[in-house]
Amino acid sequence: MYDNKNEYFCFSTNRNRLTKVKINTMNILPDKTVERLSQYRRNLLICDGKGKTHIFSHEIANIHHITPVQVRRDIMLIGYTGTLRKGYNILELIALIGEILDKEDGQRVAIVGAGNLGRAIIQYFHNRRDKLSISAAFDSSPDKIGQEYDGVKIYPIEDIDKIVKEKNITIGIISVPVVAVKATASALVEAGVKGILSYTPRPIDVPENVYLEEYDMITSLEKVAYFAKNIEKI
Amino acid sequence: MYDNKNEYFCFSTNRNRLTKVKINTMNILPDKTVERLSQYRRNLLICDGKGKTHIFSHEIANIHHITPVQVRRDIMLIGYTGTLRKGYNILELIALIGEILDKEDGQRVAIVGAGNLGRAIIQYFHNRRDKLSISAAFDSSPDKIGQEYDGVKIYPIEDIDKIVKEKNITIGIISVPVVAVKATASALVEAGVKGILSYTPRPIDVPENVYLEEYDMITSLEKVAYFAKNIEKI
C-alpha cells in the first residue's frame, strides 16, 4: 500500500500561476501505473493542443478504454489533486507526469543494431520526446557506419564503451540479430547504462543494478493467435 | 482455479512412439502462461537442434530467468507430465505446445503499413513459423504496391476486405501512421479478422469478438527510463 509518510511537495507552473503539488518520489510507482502515465501524457498533450484546459477522469478513461477509477487511482498515486466537478488541469497534470517520468536533464538513449527494426525505432522517436533522445546508433556493417538516420549517427559496435561514456548515455535499446545479443548486452552494461530495452527473442541477463525490459514480437503474435483462435471462450 | 473436470486426451508423436497426453482445451490459459509457452517453445526448438532429448524445469527456468515452479505450473496447466528425475521430453513438449498455440491448419496474418516497422516485422517473421505466416501486406503508397518484401506481396489499402476474405486471414498487424489507425482497424474488423496486434501509439477499440493487443514502443522506453532512473529503489 501507498505509504503516506513519504511525501513532499514541489511546484508546478500553470501558465502564470504557481501551484503547490504533492508528489511522491520516495516510493516506486507500480509497473502498470508507469505505463499508463506515459500514455495519459501523450493524449493529454493532444488535448492541450486542441485548447482544452481541464479533463475529467472518465474522459481520460474513455480515451484509453479503462475505468475512471483506475485513472483516479493512478493520479492519486502521483499525488495530484483535481478540482471537484471541474476535473484535472491538463497542463498541471502534464507537468507533474513529466516530473515523475523524466529526469530534470533528460536521459540519452543508444540503439544497437541499425537494421530495419533499428531504423524503424529511430524514425519513430524522431522529434517526439525532448527529454528522451536517441543520441547514437551502433552497427557492425561497414557501409552503415558513418551514416545518419533522422539525425542519429551510426558508430561501429566497438565504440559502444567510448561513445556511451562520452555522451552520458543511460539507456540502451538492442535490436541486433540473435547471435550478437549476448555480446551487445555485455558491452552496454560494461559501458554503464542503467536500463536496457531488448527487441530480440533471445533472453538476456543483466546485473541487478540494471533495469531490463524484453519484448518479443513473435511471442506477441503467437499470443494474439491463441486468443483470436479461442475468442469465444474469453 | 484450474478445473480438472474439463480435460481430455490427445496423442503426441515422440519420434516413433505414440504418447497419450492429457490436455486442457476447455479452459482458456492465463495470459502470462501463453506468453511463456511461446518462449519455451522457441528455446526448446534450439535445445532439440542441439540433440538434447530431455530437459528439467530448472533448466528451462534458467534460460528464461524465472523460477522452476513457474515452469512446472505452466506445464501442469497444459496437462503435460514429465518423468520424475528425467525431466520433460523436449519433442513431446514442443508438440503439445504446438497443439495449444497453433490451429491445425495454421492462421494467416496480414500486415497493414509497409514502412520501416512493417518491413522489419515482415523480415523478422520470414521463415520462422510455419503455422503463422504473413500472407499479405497493405500500404497506401503507390510505389510500394505490387512489390514484394521477403516473399510478401504488397496490396493497396482498399483491397483489405477482398484479400483478407480471399486468403482467409484471421489476424491483422497494424503499423500505419497514427492518422490512419482508426480506419485501418475498422477495415480489418469489417473484413473479419479475429485478432489485431497494434504497434501504434493511438488507442483503438474493437468489438468484443475480436482480440486486441496494443504495444507502444514509446511507452516501453519511458518505462525503462523511469525504472532506470530509480533503479536503486527497486
Added chain:
DNA sequence: GTAAATTTGTTATTTCAATAACAAGTATTA
C-alpha cells in the same frame, strides 16, 4: 537394502493489479 538427494505435481500463501463502494464536496435545478 537403506539413506540421501533429486525432481515432479499440486495445493496454499503471498503479492500485485483492478474493480467496487462510498464519503465528501461542489455545482445545478427547482
Added chain:
DNA sequence: TAATACTTGTTATTGAAATAACAAATTTAC
C-alpha cells in the same frame, strides 16, 4: 433554500499472477 446530480479521493474487496511449501516418486550413493 433544499434537493439532485456529479465528480473526486480513498478504502475495501476481488481477481490474477507469482511464489512457497511439501508429498510422492525415483535415482544414486553407500
